[in-house]
Amino acid sequence: MALINTPIAEQVKIVLFGIRNAGKSSLMNNLFEREVTIVSENPGTTTDPVTKSLELGNMGPVALTDTAGFDDTGELGLERIRRSVESLSVADIHLLVTRADTAPTAEEKEFAVTLNKSHKHLIAALTFTDKKSDAEKSEWIRGIKHVSVDNLRKTGIDSLKKLILSLSDKIDYEMTPVEGLVRENGFVILVTPIDLAAPKGRLILPQVETIRDLLDRDCGVMIVKERELKFFYDALKFKPDLVICDSQVFSKVSADISESQKLTSFSILFARKKGDLACYIDGVKALNSVPEKASILILESCSHHRQADDIGTVKIPRLFRQLVRSSAEFVFSRELPAEPELKKFFMVINCAGCMASRNKIIQRLDILKKHSVHVTNYGLFLAWANGLLPRALEPFEYEYSLYSE
Numbered sequence: 001m002a003l004i005n006t007p008i009a010e011q012v013k014i015v016l017f018g019i020r021n022a023g024k025s026s027l028m029n030n031l032f033e034r035e036v037t038i039v040s041e042n043p044g045t046t047t048d049p050v051t052k053s054l055e056l057g058n059m060g061p062v063a064l065t066d067t068a069g070f071d072d073t074g075e076l077g078l079e080r081i082r083r084s085v086e087s088l089s090v091a092d093i094h095l096l097v098t099r100a101d102t103a104p105t106a107e108e109k110e111f112a113v114t115l116n117k118s119h120k121h122l123i124a125a126l127t128f129t130d131k132k133s134d135a136e137k138s139e140w141i142r143g144i145k146h147v148s149v150d151n152l153r154k155t156g157i158d159s160l161k162k163l164i165l166s167l168s169d170k171i172d173y174e175m176t177p178v179e180g181l182v183r184e185n186g187f188v189i190l191v192t193p194i195d196l197a198a199p200k201g202r203l204i205l206p207q208v209e210t211i212r213d214l215l216d217r218d219c220g221v222m223i224v225k226e227r228e229l230k231f232f233y234d235a236l237k238f239k240p241d242l243v244i245c246d247s248q249v250f251s252k253v254s255a256d257i258s259e260s261q262k263l264t265s266f267s268i269l270f271a272r273k274k275g276d277l278a279c280y281i282d283g284v285k286a287l288n289s290v291p292e293k294a295s296i297l298i299l300e301s302c303s304h305h306r307q308a309d310d311i312g313t314v315k316i317p318r319l320f321r322q323l324v325r326s327s328a329e330f331v332f333s334r335e336l337p338a339e340p341e342l343k344k345f346f347m348v349i350n351c352a353g354c355m356a357s358r359n360k361i362i363q364r365l366d367i368l369k370k371h372s373v374h375v376t377n378y379g380l381f382l383a384w385a386n387g388l389l390p391r392a393l394e395p396f397e398y399e400y401s402l403y404s405e
């Protein structure tokens with residue numbers, strides 16, 4: 001069940017990497033105890049990253065990715081290496097797969113040094129332990145937490161799983177939408193407008209994930225559209241612990257419920273889940289000091305279908321020009337520009353990141369902080385623009401105090 005219910009973006013991500021023919025795909029199949037990726041004696045068999053979910057003890061479902069060897073050659077090879085490196089950049093655990101029977105190559109040494117600096121967890125599987133081991137490799141691998149594996153006899157696989165599990169409490173997990181906000185058996189109202197932008201016949205992912213999270217916590221959930229809210233809210237015998245609404249209807253909702261009612265928005269829940277709320281609040285505060293003609297980067301995370309009144313490309317720039325600086329200039333991108341180019345931006349407004357992993361967003365935030373570029377996200381900006389701050393932050397004690405400082 002957990003495998004089906006946990007989106008890959010929220011699973012712990014483990015990426016297998018190494019030179020060609022190191023036994024990456026064989027190891028991946030052994031971890032799954034079935035064939036999930038192709039093994040062959042020809043170097044360069046795996047060309048595109050292959051990601052599959054595996055239930056792993058108390059980590060729950062983890063996403064394992066098999067990659068192309070990072071010593072691939074030619075133009076195509078370089079493209080494959082680029083995709084392997086991309087997978088590594090969003091991983092929680094880097095699993096180096098390296099043969100016991102050959103000396104470490106220059107690429108292996110270089111990669112290990114780079115990855116060690118990346119603050120991710122680096123572990124290794126020493127394959128081909130059925131062959132005579134190379135003395136230099138034995139010495140070199142001592143510097144990395146590793147497990148010896150024989151992919152043909154399938155030995156060492158359980159020890160490798162144990163090594164992965166031992167990292168469990170050191171990983172920055174993506175929290176669930178209402179983590180720390182509601183008690184068991186609590187009561188929550190969700191306000192979800194069904195307008196033209198709503199997908200036909202279903203609810204959007206943040207709403208579905210929030211409902212599931214509340215049910216997992218044995219909470220009662222009432223779901224209404226903004227128009228019906230007042231009638232049902234007034235009729236309630238006891239008031240909810242929390243009301244969560246879509247940012248677009250925040251003003252109406254906050255007027256229709258009691259002033260002391262705790263209220264927040266789906267976008268703020270997801271800004272916290274997918275990024276760093278405190279950092280986005282800093283960005284909102286910087287809206288008071290935006291210079292004339294400031295360059296603002298709107299940063300999306302996937303190639304979603306844009307609508308006529310698209311939030312990122314239309315609504316946010318319009319609100320920004322109306323409420324902050326009419327002379328602001330906007331750039332739209334799905335990738336963070338190269339570091340030297342970043343400096344020209346006063347601020348980055350990150351998308352909600354619903355399809356991105358927390359890791360990817362946190363990595364972006366780290367780079368932006370390094371270059372002193374202010375950063376906020378759609379949810380926080382819209383909340384601010386609609387006059388919802390600080391009210392929408394009240395349920396988050398620490399972040400509320402940051403905003404009120």
Ligand SMILES: Nc1nc2c(ncn2[C@@H]2O[C@H](COP(=O)(O)OP(=O)(O)OP(=O)(O)O)[C@@H](O)[C@H]2O)c(=O)[nH]1
Pocket residue numbers: 018019020021022023024025026027038039040041042043044045046047067068069127128129130131149150151152
């Ligand atoms: N003897 C021995 N052979 C192995 C071991 N692991 C893998 N092999 C063999 O090595 C060859 C390459 O294995 P793969 O798992 O495809 O290697 P890979 O790292 O995925 O290779 P690429 O996808 O080409 O980068 C296959 O013929 C495997 O059967 C091992 O532990 N011992």
Ligand code: SF4
Pocket residue numbers: 300301302303304351352353354355356
């Ligand atoms: S919010 Fe970001 S990740 Fe979600 S659909 Fe839009 S661009 Fe993609």
Ligand SMILES: [Mg+2]
Pocket residue numbers: 024025026038039045046066067
């Ligand atoms: Mg392979």
